[in-house]
Amino acid sequence: xxxxxxxxxxxxxxxxxxxxxxxxxxxxxxxxxxxxxxxxxxxxxxxxxxxxxxxxxxxxxxxxxxxxxxxxxxxxxxxxxxxxxxxxxxxxxxxxxxxxxxxxxxxxxxxxxxxxxxxxxxxxxxxxxxxxxxxxxxxxxxxxxxxxxxxxxxxxxxxxxxxxxxxxxxxxxxxxxxxxxxxxxxxxxxxxxxxxxxxxxxxxxxxxxxxxxxxxxxxxxxxxxxxxxxxxxxxxxxxxxxxxxxxxxxxxxxxxxxxxxxxxxxxxxxxxxxxxxx
Numbered sequence: 001x002x003x004x005x006x007x008x009x010x011x012x013x014x015x016x017x018x019x020x021x022x023x024x025x026x027x028x029x030x031x032x033x034x035x036x037x038x039x040x041x042x043x044x045x046x047x048x049x050x051x052x053x054x055x056x057x058x059x060x061x062x063x064x065x066x067x068x069x070x071x072x073x074x075x076x077x078x079x080x081x082x083x084x085x086x087x088x089x090x091x092x093x094x095x096x097x098x099x100x101x102x103x104x105x106x107x108x109x110x111x112x113x114x115x116x117x118x119x120x121x122x123x124x125x126x127x128x129x130x131x132x133x134x135x136x137x138x139x140x141x142x143x144x145x146x147x148x149x150x151x152x153x154x155x156x157x158x159x160x161x162x163x164x165x166x167x168x169x170x171x172x173x174x175x176x177x178x179x180x181x182x183x184x185x186x187x188x189x190x191x192x193x194x195x196x197x198x199x200x201x202x203x204x205x206x207x208x209x210x211x212x213x214x215x216x217x218x219x220x221x222x223x224x225x226x227x228x229x230x231x232x233x234x235x236x237x238x239x240x241x242x243x244x245x246x247x248x249x250x251x252x253x254x255x256x257x258x259x260x261x262x263x264x265x266x267x268x269x270x271x272x273x274x275x276x277x278x
Contacts, residue, residue, distance in 0.1 A: 009043065009045075010043065010044065010045050010046065010246065011223075011246075013185065013226075013228070014160070014185060015074075015106075015137075016046065016074055016106075016107070016137075016160075016161070016185060016228060017044075017045040017046035017074050017228075018046075018223060018228045018229075019044070019046065019219070019223070019228065019229055019230075019243075019245075019246060020044060020045070020046025020047060020048055020074070020076075020228065020229075020230040021035065021036065021039040021044050021046070021047050021048065021230065021231070021232075021233065021239065022048050022189060022230040022231055022232035022233075023035070023036070023047070023048060023049045023053055023055055023058075023059060023232060024050070024053055024189065024232050025053070025232065026053070026055055026058075026232065026234055027053065027054040027055050027058075028055075028058070029055060029057055029058035029061065030058065030061075031058070031234055032055040032058030032059055032061075032062060033058045033059070033061035033062040033065060034062065035062065035233065035234050035239065036058070036059050036061075036062025036063060036066065037062040037063075037065045037066045038236050038239055039233075039239050039243075040062070040063065040066035040067075040068045040073065041066055041067060041068065042239060042240060042243055043243065044239075044243065045068075045072060045073055045074055046073075046074040046076070046228070046230065047059060047062075047063070047073060047074070047075050047076070048076045048077075048163075048187075048189075048230045049075075049076070049077050049078075049100075050077055050078035050080065050109075050111055051077065051078060051079060051080040051083065051092060051096055051111075052078070052080040052111065056077060056096055056099035056100050057099045057100075059075075059100060060099060060100040060101035060102065061101075063075070063100070063101070063102070064101055070102065073106075074106045074107070075100065075102065075105050075106050075107070076105060076106060076107035076108070076109065076139070077096050077100065077105055077107075077108055077109070078108070078109035078110070078111040078139075078141060078163075079092055079093060079096075079108065079109070079110060079111060080092070080111050080115075081111060081112050081114045081115025081116060081117065081272065082115050082116055083116065084110065084115055084116040084117040084118070084121075084122045085116045085118075085121060085122070086121045086122065086124060086125040087125070088116065089122060089125035089126060089129070090125050090128065090129060093105075093108060093129055093134060093135065094134070096108075097134065103134075104133060104134055104135060104136060105134075105135050105136070106135075106136045106137060107135070107136065107137045107138075107139050107160065107161065108126065108129065108135040108137075108138065108139065109139035109140060109141045109161075109163060110122060110123070110126070110139070110140045110141060110143075110151075111141050111142070112141065112142045112270075112272060112273070113140070113142065113143055113144075113147045113274065114272040114273070115272065119147075119150040119151055119153070119154050120154055123138070123151055123154040123155050124154065126138045126155075127154075127155060127158065130158070137160040137161070138155060138158050138159060138160055139159075139160055139161040139162070139163060139187075140159060140161070140162050140163075141162065141163040141164065141189075142163070142164060142165075142273065142274065143162050143164075143274075144175070144274045144276050145174070145175070145178045147274070148162065148178065148179075148182065148184065152182065157183070159182075159184055160184070160185060161184060161185040161186065161187055161228075162175070162179060162184055162185075162186055162187070163186075163187040163188075163189055163230075164186065164187075164188065164189070165188070165189055165190045165266060165267060165268050166186070166188035166189075166190075166191060166222065166227060167188065167190060167191050167192060167193040167196070167197065167218055167222075167267075168193070168197065168200055168202070168203055168218055168221060168258045168261055169193055169196065169200065169261060169263050169264060169265045170193070170264060170265065170266055170267075171258075171259065171261075171264075172186070176225065176226075176227070180226075185228065186226070186227045186228065187227070187228045187229075187230060188222050188227050188228065188229045188230070189230060189268075190267050190268060191218055191219060191222055191229040191230070191231050192214075192215045192218055192219075192231055193218070193265070193267055194267045196265070196267065197214040197215055197217070197218045198214050200214070200261070200263075202257050202258060202260075202261055203217050203218060203258065205257075206250070206254045206257065206258070209254070210248060210250075212244070212245075212248055213241055215231065215238075215241060215242055215245065216241065216242070216244060216245035216248050217245075217248070217250070217254075217258075219231060219242060219245035219248075220245050220248040220249070220250050221250060221254070221255065221258050223245075223246075224250055224255055
């Protein structure tokens with residue numbers, strides 16, 4: 001059986017709760033609001049959205065409805081690729097804040113190094129937003145080491161986090177090493193491989209061993225790797241199952257078994273993704 005620990009509070013690293021709720025592919029505003037409210041009242045304190053998700057208003061409604069002070073919530077959004085010119089970054093971020101019903105976000109990401117993205121132009125706008133108090137931290141998403149190098153040339157140590165796809169079949173060893181050396185946090189989207197964890201025999205065997213679900217194993221493995229996970233969930237049962245991963249402590253044998261999975265599979269690979277993904 002698994003070793004248990006309290007799930008009264010989410011662990012925090014560098015001011016960011018290391019577990020949160022993702023809201024990708026959920027543009028039903030009421031459903032998003034209900035999911036966010038349920039998650040926050042369950043104990044979640046990290047909520048992740050994006051301009052392209054089309055649900056910032058629902059996220060804001062859920063935050064407003066929850067019995068949790070705004071200052072206790074770590075709220076993140078992302079600027080979409082056509083809006084990455086300097087002036088568009090600033091204007092679209094202000095629009096996001098209005099939709100979210102908040103005066104600031106704790107973290108704003110460059111969603112992809114694509115579209116209108118230019119390291120100097122884009123990131124200088126993010127720096128201005130931070131200086132003005134509209135965003136607390138600057139993040140990037142789907143950046144490979146070469147993109148991170150360019151971003152750090154502009155921002156120095158102000159690159160707080162890189163959000164990337166990561167799960168037992170996409171373990172991101174090189175990026176994890178780079179980010180550890182550069183003191184950049186990693187956040188994993190699609191941490192359940194879009195449901196693929198149910199089809200991974202190694203993960204299923206570990207789940208059976210501890211009498212837990214496959215999603216809990218994947219989320220616990222990411223936490224052991226020092227990676228923040230933001231699994232998407234809409235139903236209260238799935239939100240709770242993911243939450244209960246915080247009580248699961250994998251042993252060395254479990255970690256080694258997942259690390260040894262030979263299959264590599266990327267779930268998200270759009271045409272505008274980095275060339276190295278081709």
